[in-house]
Amino acid sequence: MDIWEKVASLAKRRGFIFPGSEIYGGLAGTWDYGPLGAELKRNIKNEFWRSMVQERSDVVGLDAAIIMNPKVWEASGHLTSFSDPLVECKKCHHRFRADQLTEKKCPDCGGELTEPKQFNLMVETYLGVIEGEKQKTYLRGEITQGVHVNFKNVLSSTRVKIPFGVAQIGKAFRNEITPGGFTFRSREFEQMELQYYVRPDLKQSMETFEYWKKERMGWYVSLGMKKENLRFKEHAKDELAHYAKAAFDIEYNAEGEWKEMEGIHHRGDWDVRRHQEFSGEDMSYFDEETKEKFLPYIIETSGGVDRATLFFLMNAYEEEKVKEGETRTVLHLHPRLAPYKAAVFPLLANKPDLVKTAKKIYDDLKKDMMVAWDDRGNIGKRYRAQDEAGTPFCITVDFESQEQDDVTVRDRDTMRQERVKIGELKAYLKEHVR
Numbered sequence: 312m313d314i315w316e317k318v319a320s321l322a323k324r325r326g327f328i329f330p331g332s333e334i335y336g337g338l339a340g341t342w343d344y345g346p347l348g349a350e351l352k353r354n355i356k357n358e359f360w361r362s363m364v365q366e367r368s369d370v371v372g373l374d375a376a377i378i379m380n381p382k383v384w385e386a387s388g389h390l391t392s393f394s395d396p397l398v399e400c401k402k403c404h405h406r407f408r409a410d411q412l413t414e415k416k417c418p419d420c421g422g423e424l425t426e427p428k429q430f431n432l433m434v435e436t437y438l439g440v441i442e443g444e445k446q447k448t449y450l451r452g453e454i455t456q457g458v459h460v461n462f463k464n465v466l467s468s469t470r471v472k473i474p475f476g477v478a479q480i481g482k483a484f485r486n487e488i489t490p491g492g493f494t495f496r497s498r499e500f501e502q503m504e505l506q507y508y509v510r511p512d513l514k515q516s517m518e519t520f521e522y523w524k525k526e527r528m529g530w531y532v533s534l535g536m537k538k539e540n541l542r543f544k545e546h547a548k549d550e551l552a553h554y555a556k557a558a559f560d561i562e563y564n565a566e567g568e569w570k571e572m573e574g575i576h577h578r579g580d581w582d583v584r585r586h587q588e589f590s591g592e593d594m595s596y597f598d599e600e601t602k603e604k605f606l607p608y609i610i611e612t613s614g615g616v617d618r619a620t621l622f623f624l625m626n627a628y629e630e631e632k633v634k635e636g637e638t639r640t641v642l643h644l645h646p647r648l649a650p651y652k653a654a655v656f657p658l659l660a661n662k663p664d665l666v667k668t669a670k671k672i673y674d675d676l677k678k679d680m681m682v683a684w685d686d687r688g689n690i691g692k693r694y695r696a697q698d699e700a701g702t703p704f705c706i707t708v709d710f711e712s713q714e715q716d717d718v719t720v721r722d723r724d725t726m727r728q729e730r731v732k733i734g735e736l737k738a739y740l741k742e743h744v745r
């Protein structure tokens with residue numbers, strides 16, 4: 312099994328990620344996050360928000376609607392330029408992305424392929440209740456435009472001054488021709504983005520671009536991604552998206568396959584200029600100090616939450632030899648990302664005193680953090696289950712706990728155990744999770 316299969320298998324087994332609508336045979340390109348996956352994904356989004364909004368004074372947050380006036384997508388260029396080249400096999404009628412094929416024949420049956428046609432990725436939907444009068448609109452293809460159409464609203468309702476940014480997290484939808492690679496290319500996915508507005512000065516804006524490249528790379532590393540598994544890849548001129556002046560991807564090395572995880576884009580003034588043109592609203596910024604009026608340049612950082620989740624899982628995954636003939640599968644997730652910060656066990660489930668003390672600890676810790684409970688099977692099995700869930704600490708209440716008022720805390724990564732006083736447990740965990 313390669314790392315993709317191993318992670319997909321663990322994700323299903325432990326409740327991180329399930330195929331969407333599975334009991335109906337699934338729906339290509341859709342995924343459901345299970346109990347552990349929902350926590351992991353939420354922790355990733357919280358860390359993004361913490362570093363991009365909470366800890367900064369030059370960035371504010373926004374949460375825009377998924378469905379927007381269809382004119383937005385005319386203005387943004389998505390209705391004309393947001394497409395992939397599609398070819399179809401004349402024999403088996405399977406469809407492929409022309410830019411992903413290495414040969415000029417059908418990979419499934421060897422048949423002849425049609426000439427490439429541009430296939431628009433926007434997902435259409437209809438609003439309204441009267442048949443025939445329904446309005447055609449779209450599920451957003453990127454979360455970006457919800458920020459740009461609110462540029463003036465943010466300016467007038469807050470104290471931000473250029474340079475400043477607006478961060479957002481939310482769902483986006485694309486009618487991908489070839490969804491696949493587990494959650495890597497989905498039709499419904501989540502993005503975490505920053506739109507950073509700067510003066511329309513090429514040199515200054517390129518400095519800001521470099522600054523954000525470094526920040527975003529640093530963010531992944533600060534949450535435990537191995538440096539050797541990350542690199543920047545510059546987009547060649549002919550690969551640039553319709554809006555971009557310059558673009559770099561942060562790529563993750565999935566066992567030798569470098570895959571895009573996040574994009575840093577210099578969007579010039581494309582979005583504000585186009586929205587000004589199409590809406591008729593003045594989108595310019597007035598600089599109180601210099602008395603200048605201008606359309607700002609935009610530096611964007613655009614990451615996929617699902618891709619980050621997938622690559623954090625791959626990065627954390629290890630099959631470790633414990634002793635001769637015994638291996639364990641462990642997720643070395645950064646404690647801040649781990650779904651559960653700790654698991655609490657009574658040593659024996661049939662000893663009411665142990666269960667009572669363990670329950671008390673569990674209930675108390677739950678007020679402050681996500682904690683798991685397990686009283687099934689032997690301790691070894693419970694440790695293995697928590698290793699696969701990425702739980703950094705396992706707390707066992709045993710017979711000594713009754714006399715000494717302490718517990719055993721076992722570290723996921725080192726597997727070492729130490730005794731910690733029950734009264735100090737919360738502080739111990741908070742310190743180690745940070």
Ligand code: GAP
Pocket residue numbers: 452453454455485487494495496497498499500501502504571572573574611613614615616617618
């Ligand atoms: N606003 C710019 C933008 O949307 P993009 O490069 O098309 O740029 C940004 O997308 C990020 O969104 C990608 O780097 C990737 O992480 C994520 N993404 C894009 N398409 C995706 C898909 N089909 N499935 C999962 N994630 C996707």
